[in-house]
Amino acid sequence: MDRGTHTTATALIDAVRERTTAARLAEAAAFVAVGDWAAAHTSDEVVGDPITALGEWHEESYVEALAGDHFLELGGPGAPVVAEFCIGEVAAARGCSFDAARRLVGDAVEVRYRLPRVHARIAAGEVDVWRGRRVAQATRTLTLEAAGFVDRHIAYVAYKATSGDIDRLVAEAAARFDPETTEAERAEADGGRHLTIELSDVGYADPLTGTLRGTVDIHGTLDLADALDLERTVAHVARQLVELGCDQDLDVRRSIALGEIARRCDGVTTLDYATADESAESDQRPIQRARREVVLFVHLDQAAITGTLNGFGPGIDACTGTTGIDLARLDTPGAPRGAVTVEQVQTWCASPDTTVTIRPIIDLNLEDAVNGYTPPDGIADHVRARWPRCVFPYCTRSSRTADLDHCRAYDDNGPRGQTSTTNLFPLCRRHHRMKTHRELRTGRRWTYRPTHPDNGEPPNALIWTSPHGQTYLVDRDGTRPWTPPDET
Structure with a gap:
């Protein structure tokens, strides 16, 4: 590398360093400003106090106060309560959702009022905001004294503390200052069980190619006995699928098996593959199916109505001159919005025991009105x-x-x-x-x-x-x- 190239490379990395520092300081200043904003919208009450005087805060309309703006406990014990509606202003100013803004305000309140040493280091740009927020999220359930213990021990190493370091220190503080709660939580450890079905995460399997995905992820924590029972049942149904003619690999069969289990009701199942009729005949009993209901909101544009795209003929894309893929847009209560192939919808609805309801919306440019207060289903x-x-x-x-x-x-x-x-x-x-x-x-x-x-x-x-x-x-x-x- 010659001297000129070395000088240019040094200047570039110096620019990276300077801009990174500037961004860190700007983010810290914004975080402190959020805490200041929350402080301007607090009450004299603090978390842990009995909040019973809501009507006194808004004497003009006690009923409206109950239904409208009210104070929220966003920080841990000892932190002031914050007016809910002030969070909306933060969400709009930062261009984020209300829930994200609520978490941000809660972290800012926790750091400002219960972790003053960490707050000072964030304000000075010595600790990244995300690290300070990680500490705040861990201490929110601690008593005021326990939070102070964490603040004293973590402040000067917060810039490098790992999540494990923080969690161990918080656990120690909880055990030191609130042993009764710690023991009760240990006895109720199984309360952490959960099962999450990520219905909001339906979209493109590969954003680069635009490949559509009609699957969702599932994760959870089960009681050991429940997990063993589920494993045995999934494995058993996956083996049954092979016998019924399903030629998918094991992982796919296990995922299908879970859906089959979900549709069982008092021993009734929807198993229905190529050899199902043969199996039913050999057992001298029909394979019964649980009812499935599918409600489709079908959105039709001019191309769908006339069978043409911009006058180019049936199914022909005016830009590419090729036949386009048929898509269905999911728009169903309780399910995520998104596009899937028509073939996948046909698969869902293939069973003769499936009840399919189609609710058409032909032209969104038309206007409609009624005289009553409550809109009918069509307008809604x-x-x-x-x-x-x-x-x-x-x-x-x-x-x-x-x-x-x-x-x-x-x-x-x-x-x-x-x-x-x-x-x-x-x-x-x-x-x-x-x-x-x-x-x-x-x-x-x-x-x-x-x-x-x-x-x-x-x-x-x-x-x-x-x-x-x-x-x-x-x-x-x-x-x-x-x-x-x-x-x-």
């Missing part, structure tokens, strides 16, 4: 298809489980047709409350309205205004901060 399905997610800034919750909110408040004495596809928008329950009720501190609330394209605003979008005057534009593509055209 239309709105949720148009807006697949909660329309609050940065929220990612499915509209299938969301409330339908009247953007212009419903008036019993108002005009006809107030419940319409143009006046209803999906809001998850938390954000519906935030839109409906006032903040405890400011007395203001979140508001939103449809955009006005005639005024230079994007079409088919919403503009939200926070209690502190921040504005955000929400459309089908997501959320972004919004500045009115006349202010740019």
